[in-house]
Amino acid sequence: MILAQAPHGFLSPTGVEIAFLLVGLVTFGAALVSVTTKQLVHAALWLVVALGGLAVEYLLLTAEFIAWVQVLIYVGSVVVLLLFGLMLTRAPIGRSPDADSANRWAALTVAVAAAAALVWVVVDAFRATWIDLDGPAAGSTEATGASLFQNWVLPFEALSVLLLAALVGAIVLSRKGKAERSSPPLNSRATGESSPSVPDARKNPAEQEGAG
Amino acid sequence: MHLAYPAVLSALLFCTGLYGVLARRNAILVLMSVELMLNAVNLNLVAFDVWLSRTAEETLHSGQALTLFTIAIAAAEIGIGLAIVLAVHRNRGTADIDRLRDTAEGHESAPSDEPADDDTAPAAEKAEATA
């Protein structure tokens, strides 16, 4: 708390702070567009901007290793995976007017209320806390690696098992169950119940065609 | 740098993700929003880790280690999540969350969801082609 009394005002920002603010604004804006855009593929691309912006923020916070991991894993693989998912579920390309559900206004209320509460609390708690960014980088690869393999090696190994399990689980889930598909009762049920709702099913493609 | 900057940014990103989770229909977009929320948390972890590594004598770098773990778990989660969404889409013909209402009280709309698999598949291809 003695440090907190040091003369670091909000009205005289340092260079790092200005850079952080600008990149933060871009990140926040990209995130907002990502969750509001009507075009599903654009949402994924705006997510890339937001995640990349976050990687820059990590760099500004001197956590370089995290930043590169962020770029590699998120921008490199997760977003690609998401795009594949969009493709495989035949998500419409172009504007889709029903991208948001009817729950939107409730969601907006909750989100704004939560944001107000969180910002209020965070600002109230940490408005005088100062991070000293000088000196050796806190998140250099050496420091992170040493910490990870000295203190966190057991969770690290457990994590590898988790990843293996996730791998197997993803394969099992996405495999087309042949026995399930060819079993007669399921088929007959599907066809038996399909006939009354055929017009309903036809409506969706028509809308999509119009939108596209 | 003030700790308030990353903290406020993190809070805002978290709430943006929250809005996305609650408001998006497509399950994959919901997964994206979940990623946003996780990243907001990561930012928080990193910021506080940096702050603590400067002020504390001894540090385990737990913030950064946890961030790495979160990233790994998020990667696993997105894999599993996409597999589930794909399975649902294959069985039900849709990935819209608000049409998966099998648990509703007085639920009877399930049959209308199920058959879409056979009919919408070619139609959707056509839609893709026209787009």
Next chain:
Amino acid sequence: MTTTTLAVLVPLLPFLGAVTGLLLGRTAPGFVRPLAVLPTLASLVLAAIVAVRQGGDAAVDAATELTPTGSVPVELALHIDGFAALVALVVGLVATCVQVYSTGYLRDDPRYPSYAALVSLFTSAMFLVVYSGDLMVLLVGWEVMGICSYFLVGHYWETPEARAASIKAFLVTKLGDVPFLIGLFALATDAGSFRITKVLGAVAHGGLDHPTLIALLLLAGVAGKSAQFPLHTWLPDAMAGPTPVSALIHAATMVAAGVYFVARLLPVFEASQAAMVVLAVMAAVTMAGSGLAALAQDDIKRVLAYSTIGQLGYMTGALAVGDRGAAVFHLVSHGAFKALLFLAAGVIIHAAGTNSLAAMSRMSGLRDRVPDAFWTMTVALLALAAIPPFSGFFSKESVLGAAEHVSTGHTEHAPAAAGWIVLVAGLLTAVLTAAYATRLWLLAFRGRGAETPDHGRQPLTMTVVLWVLAVPSLALGGFAYRSLPDWFDGRDLAPTLATSVLGTGLALVGGLVVHSAWRHTTARAARAPLGAVAAHPGGDAGLVEAEAIATHTPAYGDVASAPDPADPGRLLLGPLHRHAATGFHLDAVYTTLFVRPVQTGASLVRFLDREVVDTYVRGAGTLPRWLGTAVRRAQTGNVQTYVSALLAGTVVLVVAVLLVATGA
């Protein structure tokens, strides 16, 4: 074995037979008949041995107290004096005859096992009443008989008559039992014990504080059980039960219990002059009224039922004049000939296929079809009409003699008024008894018209029993009236000349009048055809009887009477016939006085329950249902809605916690 052990076995054997019969009835049908007959027969033999050993000497008393029961102890006690020994003998004889008869009568009845077990239980309960030396134990037997009569009268529960009759029998006797119970408690409180010997001892020393109240309360129960006016209405309706049950109830068990109870506790009643007068009036009204009603009945069994009520009136009359010897003498001889009458009536109903006297009077040759029933019934009717030398003559004359003795004011234990009432009513009833007995005999056996259908020979078990019972009906009175005083109080039971001449003369007059009326009316019989015969003449007697009872109302318009212009009773009674046929509208009076108000009250309660109470209940249910509907709306199945609500709640809670934590 000691006399006490034997006496304990007497009620116990039929009870065990009943329990075993109920348990084995379905699994081992072959054992049901032996289980029904043998225990009762053994009880008869044991009762005979007990009677021989007791021999009219000092009473056998034994008591054991199982457990302390508060201020007034209840003991398992025996008190066997001459009355108990003889009555038990009659009960055993009649019950055995009924059980043997039932094996033939209900030959094909699917419910025979439970029926036989209930008859055994009934017999056991009567033995308990007879031998018991403790009023509470006596009450147990008393109530067991009540519930058994309910089941047995309702044996043909498929017919509405039987259902109504069983409920009526149960309710009316219970109506008397409530004051009876209170009276017992009052008596025991005054005497300090439930033991009969101690009660009688207390009475002898003037220990009763409220003799009139106790006597009247007890009389209510006696009137219910022994079918005395005004609680007699259940007995004619109880004819809806099978004939052997009627024989059992009427001859020796249920109705005899009330008379027997008064005989046992006669000193208690004698302590109150008012109670004796009430008893006399009750007996007189019962006698005369039932005689008139019997003359108007069409159902042969209802004639006999009213006759039972009348003969019970004689017994209560004898008690009213303080002569329990005469009362029990008449009880014994009546038990024999009334059992015979009922059992013979069962045979006749089976042979004729109807229970209607009007229908029987249009059949010829009935007596040739059932010669055993004809001869034994003739004997029994002569005994009923008190023609010498049949047993009914001696017992009835002993009653009339006792009444005459009292009316001349020679005794101090009974008021002279009671004597006069009983004497006059008894003589009047003698005329009526002879009249309805003659009418019954003429209509049943001297009918003219179509030949009676031949249903084959009656089962041997049913006819042999008739002859067994004919012996005491014929000869008991003549042989016994000299020796019986040794068993009873020692008072002379020999008929006096004046009452004998008077009674027999009046009986002859009654019989002759009916005969001449019958000769006058019988010519009309051919002109008014009547008759309804059971649909299954080949079935067993029980089935025929059930059908006869069920078809009586549809065929003749009434369960009791038939619109028969050839009925001599109709000619003799004139305008009174209509009232007598319905039992002088007593049922209608009860309906107006009790049944209707109760039903109105019940419908009021029903209305209050349905419309008032239920409204609150429904109102209380509506609010939760609305809430439920509202809550159900929230269950949309949309996960996002759920999560929104969840997070909104979380935000609200967090803000609240923060506000509290910061002290805002």
